[in-house]
Amino acid sequence: MTEAREVTGMVLLAAPVGDFDKRLVLLTREYGKITVFARGARKPNSAFLAVANPFVFGTFFIYEGRTSYQLKSARIKNYFTELTKKQPGVYYGFYFLELASYYYREYMDATEMLNLLYVTLRALTVGKMDNRLIRCVFELRAVLLNGECPDFFSCQECCNSEQLFWFYPAKSGVVCESCHKKTKGYAIKMDASVLYTVQYIVTSKLQKLYTFTVTEEVLETLCKMMKEYMKGQVDREFKSLEVLRVMEW
Structure with missing residues (x-):
């Protein structure tokens, strides 16, 4: 041996x-x-x-x-035994494990993802934050670690940093109000609160990542943005998401 x-x-x-x-x-x-x-x-x-x-x-x-x-x-x-007793929280946890498995291979440096997984599962266990918001945060930080994070700080057409009110999933970033009028493609309207939230998620320190709340309107927009964006980033269906769709129907 x-x-x-x-x-x-x-x-x-x-x-x-x-x-x-x-x-x-x-x-x-x-x-x-x-x-x-x-x-x-x-x-x-x-x-x-x-x-x-x-x-x-x-x-x-x-x-x-x-x-x-x-x-x-x-x-x-x-052991995260408390999480296994939470419904549907445990299936969010399974989804996060599946997504981490999707992105990583042997000999890749997984230190940051392990840290992200740990604080995310802690947030699910504590239960003070909406599971949907935890999912949006995790997805956004996961794609950030994978080098695929959308640009939420400048217009993808003119590089302007003002009036960034439109998110284009296919462009992996935001477009300003002026450029939106002449830009083709599917876009999701954001307000200033949504923009601030996504900017906070991608720039905040790990220990501050799950310490905030948002309104239902902001959360719905975030969920819509991440759902559309992840469609273009992941080429497989996760079993945990299938279960979540049934449970939250």
Whole structure:
């Protein structure tokens, strides 16, 4: 057996394998997204029984087998067990895990995404912020980390920084009132409150990210903007979103 490696990360996915094992997908700071097998994790007396589940965050000790990583032990910081009891909050959580998994591959630096996931799941658990707003914040910061964040600070046509009241998903940014009159394509009208909110989301520090509220009108516009924008960024359907659509119908 090779020497165990220490990685810090979160379980994105846990799937049964064989009679007693589990296949884990971990997002780690050291190696990006990796697959780890937890032998015997489904046995009632297994030391991995609570460890080998989605949302679990901590330090994992793994060793490299002939064809895959194997879990040796773990030191857990947060199981996020409170989140698993929240409906529909837990499915927002699953969506965030799926989106992180979509964006990351092995050997990618996942430090910032792990930090974002952690504070986001904490926000879902606390429950003081509307789940829809948490989703908008997470999506916007996720695309920011992926280098695809829309430009909310200057007009995509004339570079003007005033009267930025129209969001064009296809242009990945905003257009001023003057240019909107001669710009083709689908656009969503924003007011000053919506513009300030998205600018705050993309520039605020992580610890301040989930400490604000907005009106229902602003939230509805944000949800519409992110829904249309994410259509052009993600080329797959997430199972968690399908469940959320049914639950919130």
